[in-house]
Amino acid sequence: MSRISNTKGGNDEPGGIPSPNKVNKPPKQDLFTGFKSTVMETFFPDDPFRSFKNVPTSRKFVLGLRSVFPFLDWARGYNLTKFKGDFIAGLTIASLCIPQDIGYAKLANLPVQYGLYSSFVPPLVYAFMGSSRDIAIGPVAVVSLLLGTLLQKEIDPVKDKANYLSLAFTATFFAGITQATLGFFRLGFLIDFLSHAAIVGFMAGAAITIALQQLKGLFGIKVFTKKTDIVHVLKSVFHNAHHGWNWETILIGVSFLAFLLLAKFIGKKNKKLFWVPAIAPLISVIISTACVYGFRADKKGVQIVGHIPQGINPSSVQKIFFSGKHLFVGFRIGVIAGLIALTEAVSIARTFAAMKDYHIDGNKEMVALGTMNIIGSMSSCYVTTGSFSRSAVNYYAGCHTAVSNIVMSMVVMLTLEVITPLFKYTPNAILASIIINAVLGLIDIDAIKLIWKIDKFDFLACMGAFFGVVFVSVEIGLLIAVCISFAKILLQVTRPRIALLGNIPNTSVYRNVLQYPDAFRIPGLLIVRVDSGIYFSNANYIRERTLRWLTEEEEASKDNGQRIQYVIIEMSPVTDIDTSGIHGLEALHQSLNKKDIQLAVANPGPVVTEKLYLSKFVELIGEENVFLTVADAVRSCSPPSGP
Structure with a gap:
């Protein structure tokens, strides 16, 4: 089973080397460092001061002039x-x-x-x-x-x-x-x-x-x-x-x-x-x-x-x-x-x-x-x-x-x-x-x-x-x-694209079932991909959209008797998540718990992983329910009769 590792070593590989199938918790950064990194990337993505680094003070004045006057x-x-x-x-x-x-x-x-x-x-x-x-x-x-x-x-x-x-x-x-x-x-x-x-x-x-x-x-x-x-x-x-x-x-x-x-x-x-x-x-x-x-x-x-x-421009200051x-x-x-x-x-x-x-x-x-x-x-x-x-x-x-x-x-x-x-x-x-x-x-x-x-x-x-x-x-x-x-x-922020995923036959790849009609749904599992960050503006929509799909699946499963046991959220496209987004996932977890359904997440990025840890969301759903890939999640969560 692929789990998040919060240690430098693991038991899956000899010599304490982390398993390649584990989602490692990113190195911990202090609050100021993370905030500084975000500000720098927002306002100085091109690092305009790079030419001034490791340069003598006398040279910096010349570089400053060249920066202001490119000629x-x-x-x-x-x-x-x-x-x-x-x-x-x-x-x-x-x-x-x-x-x-x-x-x-x-x-x-x-x-x-x-x-x-x-x-x-x-x-x-x-x-x-x-x-x-x-x-x-x-x-x-x-x-x-x-x-x-x-x-x-x-x-x-x-x-x-x-x-x-x-x-x-x-x-x-x-x-x-x-x-x-x-x-x-x-x-x-x-x-x-x-x-x-x-x-x-x-x-x-x-x-x-x-x-x-x-x-x-x-x-x-x-x-x-x-x-x-x-x-x-x-x-x-x-x-x-x-x-x-x-x-x-x-x-x-x-x-x-x-x-x-x-x-x-x-x-x-x-x-x-x-x-x-x-x-x-x-x-x-x-x-x-x-x-x-x-x-x-x-x-x-x-x-x-x-x-x-006739004559050139007169002054107009006054x-x-x-x-x-x-x-x-x-x-x-x-x-x-x-x-x-x-x-x-x-x-x-x-x-x-x-x-x-x-x-x-x-x-x-x-x-x-x-x-x-x-x-x-x-x-x-x-x-x-x-x-x-x-x-x-x-x-x-x-x-x-x-x-x-x-x-x-x-x-x-x-x-x-x-x-x-x-x-x-x-x-x-x-x-x-x-x-x-x-x-x-x-x-x-x-x-x-x-x-x-x-x-x-x-x-x-x-x-x-x-x-x-x-x-x-x-x-x-x-x-x-x-x-x-x-x-x-x-509209794009509040109504992000969310997709239901299915398995491409004879592969471990999971893709949007609308784009790939041949992709088949895994019985007992609902696999959802969120194609944006999860913020205060869209957290409720993501939760409600997922629950609507779940209701549709439950109605469809009455005929075959195969009820949904896991909801897996593919998070690789999720670039960031805020406190409201985490609360939305917690609310989704609570709603699923009442239906005796387990929530799992796959491949969260470093920023998202860190915030999920800090908010104790990982503890809420269990570390064993955080996976490196959707394929890992499916192998772990599929019922015994599944493929």
Whole structure:
């Protein structure tokens, strides 16, 4: 019989060697050591201080600097060949980001220069502190829409421009604080609570919402709804159909949208032509601006960008609300925008790191992103993050390091200093076309199909977020995404998978009878496997589910007269158990005792074994009823007439 051994020796083998068929009690650890181990594994699973061990004190300062500023690592091996790749990549993403930044600023209801400001300072900060070689930093569509939607609910961007701008900087400041705090305290795992399915649905819904919002610029509509849901937007579009549409604007917008979509198609068909969709937006801006200026289309109702102030970012420290009624509002909006920006940036960084086979430290990324947004809020920038479209262009353009962000930043600086007056006659329609073209890539049909095939609950989360954004608002869609993600976690925790096991013929293997119909049940035994930890949230369910199976078996056994004598719980998948879980097992033992049925457990892990001992549960059921394997338990517990 296989039993737990709480001694170093045993009688089953000569020389006091423990029997291989016994479940050994793990070495006893004091309470502090166990707690410390759990905390370290939760917050420091990658052991970030390993590089500081056994290192002279003088060297630790240098290692600390390299940890905070990763550029000190790659800068040592930097050469002209790498710079050529970074320079070309930086120029390429600059040609893409400049027209996008102007459009995204309008999406956030900010003057267009603030979009350019946000692609100057933050990329510089990230280049020195970020660990990703490929991510391109700047404003993005989803965060711009989210920020604009939340801000305009508090302050009217037209009637009170100054306070609206200040609230935007305040939200950006707290977005940075949120990101840096999560990274510093190594709480990055919290963003994983927003499931991939929910993010896919949210992004798709946001993409459609953003595209619909651009119909205002694409059709030249002057009076447009401030609501973002599809019903109000389409009503506003068709309400203006007779008098609000401008055919010159529509001609410009639709023509260049077709050109941009064609350029994107070419880039997808041939990866070597990545530069075609990258420079297409800038070419569109140049040509459309020249046409508007040459034909003076602005006098025929074509709306234009207008004057953009020259010069680099002015200080905005004095504009941030550090007190007053807008402080909490800025904090709330900043936390939401910061988390969404963080989720997008970290996922992008990990994607490209996997493609190039290098490591991304998520917590360092959060500190870098947070720092750049804090500094950005003080230099007239709004929330920035990693852009997937620009990062993809950066990757295919041959970037080697974050120097490509520095090159892009320098090009944006020159644009602010010299070129901004040339954007005066840029039509709003072309910006709308650029944004529509950019956000269409956020609708991942293949991912949605895969989610439907794999997990219907995930698909529900995806569609809940999608329809919430499209039919209600961005923040409601985000709230639905978060709620459904948490609901799934709660469902999985409170209703873990439990399986009835049977024996695979001619083996000692026991598997789920639903998965393996040929597996036969052992007469007189009920073998149950719990596929999760046993906690306060699921202990009662596990007990009740087991007793229901037992009742079903007892009813079925009336015909053959073979009653259940043992209930065996296979515990190898049980990673942990808490006091409520142990109480649940004790309650199950008591219920079985009343029926003259013995409870046995098989293959508990070291953590579970230790807790079963400390709680005296092993004494309650008897050491002889704790087995190494299910096969051992079956051999010991089967009635004499069994197989």
